[in-house]
Amino acid sequence: MASVTFKNVCKKFGEFVAVNDFNLEIRDKEFLVLLGPSGCGKTTTMRMVAGLEEATFGDIYIDEDRVNGVLPKYRDVAMVFQSYALYPHLTVEDNIGYPLKIRKVPPAECKRRIAEVARRVELDSMLSRLPKELSGGQRQRVALARAIVRTPRVFLMDEPLSNLDAKLRTQMRAELKHLQHELQVTTIYVTHDQIEAMTLAHRVAVMNKGVIEQLGTPREIYNDPRTLFVAGFIGSPPMNLVPGEVRDGVFISAGLRVAGIGQASVPRAVLGVRPEDVHPTDAGDVDVNLVAPIYSAELTGENTLVSLRLGGQLMTLRADKNFTGQIDQQIGVKVATDRVFLFNGETEDRVDF
Structure with missing residues (x-):
């Protein structure tokens, strides 16, 4: 060989x-x-x-x-x-x-x-x-x-x-x-x-x-x-990549806030989170990271892929196969903070935090 x-x-x-x-x-x-x-x-x-x-x-x-x-x-x-x-x-x-x-x-x-x-x-x-x-x-x-x-x-x-x-x-x-x-x-x-x-x-x-x-x-x-x-290339469905900024360790985008992103501020940032690390919850929960309407729900057999409209793009999450949410229904989303990635929006390199 x-x-x-x-x-x-x-x-x-x-x-x-x-x-x-x-x-x-x-x-x-x-x-x-x-x-x-x-x-x-x-x-x-x-x-x-x-x-x-x-x-x-x-x-x-x-x-x-x-x-x-x-x-x-x-x-x-x-x-x-x-x-x-x-x-x-x-x-x-x-x-x-x-x-x-x-x-x-x-x-x-x-x-x-x-x-x-x-x-x-x-x-x-x-x-x-x-x-x-x-x-x-x-x-x-x-x-x-x-x-x-x-x-x-x-x-x-x-x-x-x-x-x-x-x-x-x-x-x-x-x-x-x-x-x-x-x-x-x-x-x-x-x-x-x-x-x-x-x-x-x-x-x-x-x-x-x-x-x-x-x-x-x-x-x-x-x-x-x-x-x-x-x-963005690895994963099916691909990782959610949300543009925004980091202010004093809090990522902020259109309707999405995720705390615990280090201590720094990054004016042009992209938050990455995989669909399995985004979890649906009740829209009235006090600690949700996002409240948004359901854009689509697709049963794949083992789970349900739920897409939410977030500003001008979609965010995808994996829900249980028994998920029953309907299109246009408002739901809350919790993001697993320990499983998010942060990228510099200019260089496109990972930012460790």
């Missing part, structure tokens, strides 16, 4: 800087997710590891080998694409075995390895089928098997689940996580879906505008966001 290291890597397309001064060490056998919105540089970063893009500046290492300028076929990496990229005229068996065929692996060994990999991804009964005879999830498993059969040093996965429906995505996430644990292959996974990142990764690198905003475990990223961007 292998580690992957970026040292001061920059990638430009003309004057546009896609990846800027990128430094990251991906550990041997680690499942590292590059997470961010479209255009943040995550796919470009992965393509530089594959050799499909050349770094403008900086160095990329696989183990101790500097791979800048090394042809893709000599890097010993395997890619799984969003679009499956299967050969429509070849059977499942031939699609899986194609990387072995072009490497002139002996037929008996080729057949043994195909059978073993097909069993791992539960395709052993479908080896004679063509791709058109498979479901989307089965096609994605063929693409995975084709990558696995090579036993590469590094797996590169570019949004491989985005074409699947919600149920299949959940199933394939579990299969991917189990396979990576079983195979112990260093994996770089690119996605804009923070649920995939949170459920799959050992560590997540949250990218924005070509740089890493924060690197950490899913739990660290969720519980301790260091920037306003990370706070």
